[in-house]
Every structure is written in structure tokens, then in C-alpha cells.
Amino acid sequence: MNRALEVLQARGFIQQCTDLEGLSTLMDQGPITLYEGCDPTGPSLHIGHMVPYFAIRHLHESGHNVIVLMGGGTARIGDPSGKTTMRQIISYEEIDANAARFLKQLDRFLTFDGKTLYSANNKDWLANLNYIDFLRDIGRHFSVNRMLSFEAYKMRLETGLSFIEFNYQLLQSYDYLQLYKRHGCRLQIGGDDQWGNIVAGIELIRRVEGAECFGLTFPLVTTSDGKKMGKTEKGALFLDPGMTSPYDFFQYWRNVQDADVERFLLMFTFLPIEEIKELAKGKDAQINAAKERLAWEVTALIHGTDEADKALQAAKAAFGGGGDAEQIPSISLDEDRLAKGIGILDLFVEAGLADTKSEARRLVQQGGASVNGMKVVGENAIIDATYHKDGAIMLKAGKKRICRAVVKK
């Protein structure tokens, strides 16, 4: 098989391919152009979006050309694939702002050179489509009977599917056709939930242009206990440091299950495969160390090595392995205020370790709150300047949530 595809396969990226042999042959003949599309429906990319981009880095490094497509047009419609409810309609301004943010985040991760790797936005050809022309030229190639048989719609046929969403597949297919015509794009990649849309695009190109194109999907990554990967209690694992701090991001990977370490190292880092196998084969202390490596590597890729180092130092300090306490997430505390004393419950809420005072109270009552490593015994405890240690007070909720209250003059 083609080298580039072999790499993807060995790292667990390949879920389905329309014609793996044919694609392999094509890629052996020379660089191809491929694309991956993503609808900017939120303010930040999250780790679930990143699987295709990791694959793109591998493919780009193997010499292939990549179009990173922003679904500025399709986001106006909303993809019903795999969704149980209709997507919220978002404003055009919001979509454009999201797309700009997505590209900025990707710019750190991919090397956009404008020639072998560049972006496009499908609103350029979708926004001003003429409805009648579109139906005559494109719509006639789609069989409603066939569309209804797609797995992606099955669920929605139960709960309801509006016409706007039902059109989504036509638009994504049209994207592929446009990118084929404009850039000679021969391969579309994406998450496995995109399978139906990708296949539809390939068929459209075959009918309209008589050309053979390909599709390749990646597994929807789940954790070994069956949850969607990258979901935290607070929501998705975002790339935006303001939405998910590098420390929290690091901790997510630091705490993955043993069974997921190898898989995640393969997909979310660029460490050599042999090294990964070596790292992940251990048990107990070794597998635990491998998680630390995983966390550092992924954080470095997304937030840079400086942030990864800081997060690692903070984690070590928080969990008693030395490290640098300065890097632990912190809030600042006014010195005068501290001198007067602050109720323990208020302090925990302020530090973000509890959402409400009730929750903070519960935490204290259940013995989960500690100050400077000492368990808080009463919910009426007052924290004042005497708790001050090297200019900061260490607050901990449970074993893992920690915050440093830095005293400010």
C-alpha cells in the first residue's frame, strides 16, 4: 500500500475508504489534492475536530496537497448527520467570525503555504446559488429514496428532519464537485459521520464529470468506556486557552484510561510508532508515566512547548512531585481583604472550585476541601493572613481540582 496511507493505517486513522486500493494506486502516481471540511458553528475548535487535521499533517508531510475548507456556507444550514435535534440557526456574522478563529487556531498547527496547503470557504460558491439552477443542475442527480436509506438520516426520521437540513448533503456534495473542478481535488477526508455526505459527493462528481474520486473516513474517537473523546464535565476540550486552559487541557490527557494511552499517542502525537509501542506497553508506574508524556506532547502541539512545560510543572506541584507551584491555576486575593478574613465557602466559590456556596458547603462537609494541604473542618472557617504561605494560599477541592490564591498588595 501507499506509504502515506500505511502511516495512517498504522496509527489507527482509517475507518472506511471508498476504494483503498484505487486510492493507493493514485497516490503512488504522485501528489494528489485532498480536502477536509468543517463547519464553523462554534467559537472554537475542539479536540474532536482535530482528528482529520492530525491526518492532514501526516498526508501533507508525505507530499500531498491539502485544502482546508471552512463551511461558511454549509454552517448556515446545519448538518443533520448524527445529530438528534435540529441545529440552532446562527447568524452569518457569527459564522464568519468563527471561521476566522478556526483558521487562526489551525495556523498554529498546520503550515499554510498557499500552494500545497491552503484554505477555502464554501460560502464563496454556495452563498449566491440560484435555487432553480441548482435544482436543475445538481438536485436532479439526487435520489430522495436513496438519501432516506442513509444511516445518517435514520435517527432523524424518528425525531423529525426539516427540509433545510435535508438539503445539507447536496451542498456538501456540491463542495466536493467545486473543489474537483477548481483544484482537481480527488479525495475527501472526514469523520465517519461524514461517510454518507462524502459518498454522495463522489457520486455527484461521477455523474456530472465522469471522474473517479475517493473518500476516506476516520473513526469517531471514543474513550474505552464508550464516551465521546474530549468531553469533560464542563463541555468539550477546546483549543481556545480562554475556554479550556492549557492546564485543564493537559490534565485531560494526563487522566485518560490506561486502555486509551496507545491509541491516543498514535493519533494525537507525532512520536514514532516504535516509541509509542514502547511507552504504552508498561503497567502501573510505566503506563502512568506514558500518560504524562501523552499530555505533554498533545499540549505542546496545541498550545506550544512553553505552555506544555508550565502545565507539566503545575501538575507536578499539584500532585506532590516537585514541580513549580507558580504555574498552578490561580486567582488573586487582595491583601487588605485577606487581613479581614474571608469565609471558606466564599473563597472556594471565588476560586472556581465550587459553583455555589451550597456546593462549597457540601464539599467541606464531605471532607473534600483543603487549604494548604490541611483538610477544612468547619464550614465557618475563616481564612486570613495567617494562612499566607510564600505569598499564596493553596486551595484544593477533591484530589484533582486545585487553585492558588495569590495575595496581592
Place this chain on the structure above:
RNA sequence: GGGGAGAUUCCCGAGUGGUCAAAGGGGGCAGACUGUAAAUCUGUUGGCUUACGCCUUCGAAGGUUCAAAUCCUUCUCUCCCCA
């Protein structure tokens, strides 16, 4: 257009006038055990409160009643059947 079913706390889902801040499960949080893992066990899970208690919540708005998630009226939305 006609007929029927439904909307409950983060999710699923019980609850048909007071004992309901509302069973049970899931999820979350905390404790024990550990390796910052998993599994298991225990506690907890609307807000404010030291507490008595007070406030907000059962699709929306009104009404009946000493008292409503529960009864009545109107409205909104969802699903099913018939045309």
C-alpha cells in the same frame, strides 16, 4: 382539516390535590481503595441559611382551592393515527 398522546429537576423517567425540592436509574461531585487510571463500595446532588426556615422549580399565561407538578381555561411546541 379531524382524532389521540405528551411536555417533570443536567439526561432518562416516576409522580393525578396536602406527608413533593419531587421515587428510581444515568451522569456529576466527594470519601475509601489506588497509579492524578479502571473497577468496586459509601455519601451527596435547586438556591440562600449555623439552624428554625425562607425563596425558586414540574412547557407558558391565567383561574379554582386554606393548599396544585397534580383540577379548570387559553396558548406554544412535539409525537401518533385518519383525511
